[in-house]
Amino acid sequence: MTGSRPSPTKSSADGCGALVCAVALAAVIASFADDARTEEQLRPYTVVEDAIPQSLTGAKGDVERGRNIVVNRQVGLCLLCHSGPFPEEKFQGTLAPDLKGTGARWSEGQLRLRIVDASRLNPGTIMPPYYRIDGLTRVAPAFQGKPVLTAEQIEDVVAYLATLRNE
Secondary structure (H helix, E strand, O other), X not given: OOOOOOOOOOOHHHHOOHHXXXXXXXXXXXXXXXXXXXXOOOOOOOOEOOEOOOOOOOOOOOHHHHHHHHHOOOOOOHHHOOOOOOOOOOOOOOOXXXXXXXXXXXXXXXXXXXXXXHXXXXXXXXXXXXXXXXXXXXXXXXXXXXXXXXXXXXXXXHHHHHHOOOO
């Protein structure tokens, strides 16, 4: 027909899979992560079966700070993939398990390992490692060698998630 335009072709990006979204999520998380992590060296930890039983800092985290990290869309970005007991937060994720009841399902050590590096439990996970710097690909040069969260932030998130028992 005269004056009509051909339909645009769909690009392969239109069918963004979970893995591509996870890579994009990791890049976004890294770009907004707290600058405090720039000075931090990773603290050693020991994985025992499916957990990191000892605190990364030697102390319990702060529950309120942990909740703030979880709901903050520029630090933890947890709600991009997860949903949870956060009625004030709109547009919660559906790619990952609901955070309700995490403290009843997993111990603090199990939560810690899932946040530090969930791929130790499930190599195919789309959850980015929040406290790992080696073996990663597609990391912007400015963020190479830096964890997404500090050890203190990890402990704060663990402390908060452990309180989510039966909500």
